[in-house]
Amino acid sequence: MDNPLENVKNNIAELTAAQRKVADYIIQHPSETAFLTVDQLAREVGTSTTTIMRLTFHLGYTGYSEFQKGMQGVLRNKAAPHTRLETNLQHMDDSDLWGHTVNRHVEQIENMRGLISTDYLDTVVDEVLDAGRIFCTSVRSGLPVGQYLTHGLNRTLGNTQLVIADMSDWIDEVIHMKASDVIIATSFPRYAQRIIDYVKEAKQRNVTVIAITDSYSAPIVEYADYILPCDSSSAAFHNSPVAAMIAADYIISAAAIRNSEKTRERLDEVNNILTNIQYHHNR
Known part of the structure; x- marks a missing residue:
């Protein structure tokens, strides 16, 4: 029997916006979905039963009942x-x-x-390593992730810059973007429009887009080649970057390790400069 969760994730790009909202709930709440009726799921997601049925048909099931039985089988075989x-x-x-x-x-x-599987992440790292230039973009609560990625990747690769989408004049820069470039965009609720505008313009120039966002129903998903879902909810009111930082840290680490010789050379050069200007405090 196929894995319904993997089926949903593998077909995300082909779904309508309404279906992606359902898919996102299924992925985030597999145990609940396995035992909710179609009417209950529709109420939880805030959509229609018709949308859910169309989603299951699109995924190749005879209906919601067959899809749900598959979900129950996944939970029986492996408790996440x-x-x-x-x-x-x-x-x-x-x-x-x-x-x-x-x-x-x-x-x-x-x-x-x-x-997020290791293979999927490693494909993302392949895109990063092959990129001509890397643009990390974010605003407000996502900014720590963009800053961390920019600092880590630029120390390793030397081709990364930070674009604060609602402050930087990216319009003058985006017209020179090429298909060899990569954007890593961090977008959390309430989803800044300027990030969406930036990524949309870049996609028209065939730039590869890696989206770090909270859900598969986030607006940036429509323009993303790769999606890294990172729950940004917190115990209070704010978006938390903690989960996204883990994904960012993996990308930085994997890029450095897989490009170890050049990384070592760059770090030596940077360290020589820092030493020459006595950047660090001497005890």
Whole structure:
């Protein structure tokens, strides 16, 4: 029997916006989906039962019932780590905010690990290593991720720059972009329009787009070649970059290790300059 979760993820790009919203819920809540009726799922997602049925037909199932049986089979065969964590958190003392915060992020990271395979990430790293230029773009809550990626990749590759989409005058730059370039865009709710505008213009020039975002229903997904889903929810009101930072850290580490000889040469040169200008404090 095929894996319905993998089927959903592999066909994300072909779905309509309404179907992607359903797909995102299914991927984020596999245990709930396995036991919800089609009417209950429609209410949870805020869509129609017709949209859900069309999604299952598109994925090759005879209907929602067959799809759901496949989901139940997946859960029987393998209980995902994040499902166990969700169960444990239900019994947590809410007065322990520190423990709740730590557990929440562990859950998010485990969930992300289940959603993004090593092979998929390594394909993303291939695109990064083959890029002529890399543009990391983000705003506000996503900015720490963009800054971290820019610093790490530029130290390794020397071809990366940060574009703050709602401040930088990227319009003058985007007209010179080429198909050999790559954009790594971090986009969290409420999804800044300027990032979408930037990525959309870049796609018209055949630039490869890697999206780090919270869900498959995020607006940037429409223009992305690669999607790294990273839950950005927090215990309070803000978007948390913690899960996205893990994905960013992997990309930086893998790029440096797979390009180790050039990385070593660049780090030696950078260190020589820092030493010459006495950049670091001497105890």
